[in-house]
Amino acid sequence: MVIFGLTAVVVVGGGAFVAKRSYDNSKIVPTPITPEDFGKIALGDLYAPDPKADAYKAAAVTAYKKDKLKNARKGVAALDWIEIKxxxxxxxxxxxxxxxxxxxPSPGSNKGVxxxxxxxFGFGAEQWGCLEKLWMKESxxxxxxxxxxxGAYGIPQSLPGSKMASAGSDWQTNAATQIKWGLGYIKGRYGTxxxxxxxxxxxxxx
Known part of the structure; x- marks a missing residue:
């Protein structure tokens, strides 16, 4: 049902999808993290598959492609996939x-880290090329x-960004913390x- 609903939103148009997500995000009132949530963060459970987040990612890709095609037809430069906060x-x-x-930000230094x-994380040097291309594309x-x-955030594009708190409380600003979480996510979800x-x-x- 989640995927069906998101698909319906995207069909209306990429712009409508972006506007809705921006509006929804602006209305979010921060709520205290429960002891249970802290436990999940401590245990690293936030690396696990998240069907809702996956559906948002898929819908975002579709919305971006629709905007890119629409802009190309109008001779307008494509909207960048990301924005820098x-x-x-x-x-x-x-x-x-x-x-x-x-x-x-220093992409070169971040790659070095x-x-x-x-x-x-058990990855050999042969995995570097894939990681470099993956996160260059993402962020x-x-x-x-x-x-x-x-609304995915950071070098590994965590959705939501707060999942990266499992790697450190400075997830919003520290590239090393984001990288640590991202490598754990990749290992837990995709192996390499x-x-x-x-x-x-x-x-x-x-």
Missing amino acids: DKGPGGDGFPQANFPPGSN AKTMLSS GWNERAMNRYS PCGAWGHSQAKGWY
């Missing part, structure tokens, strides 16, 4: 977060990136970065 997003009990003063973490390796269609990249190539999301 000036504050870390809130939600699920987390307030918005300011980025450290004077800090700027990811390379050093690969082996700790440009920018820790402040948000998908303007689905190449497995995740293959799924992304086939479906448009991972």
Whole structure:
């Protein structure tokens, strides 16, 4: 039913989907995290498959493709898949977060951090190419990136972004924390970065 409902929204048009998601997100009132939720975060349960999030990702890809096709017909430049936030997003009990003063995203440095973490998740050097391409497609390796269609956030594009709290409370602003969560998500969901990249190539999301 969730997927059917989301598909119906997308059929109305990519713009309507984006507007609805933006409106819904603006109306979210942060609520305290329950002890049960803290337990899930501590146990890493947020790496598990999330059918609702998957449906949003799929609908976002469809909406983006519709907008891209519509703009191409009008001779208008395609809307970028992501937008760069000036504050870390809130939600699920987390307030918005300011980025450290004077800090700027550094995709090159973020890639270096990811390379050093690969082996700790059991991934060999041969997996690097897949990971590099996957997160370049998803976020440009920018820790402040948000998908303007689905609301997914961060380098690995977690949906919602607060799932990354399982890797650290600074998930909104710290690239290393986002990378740590993302590698855990990939391992738990797809086995390897190449497995995740293959799924992304086939479906448009991972």
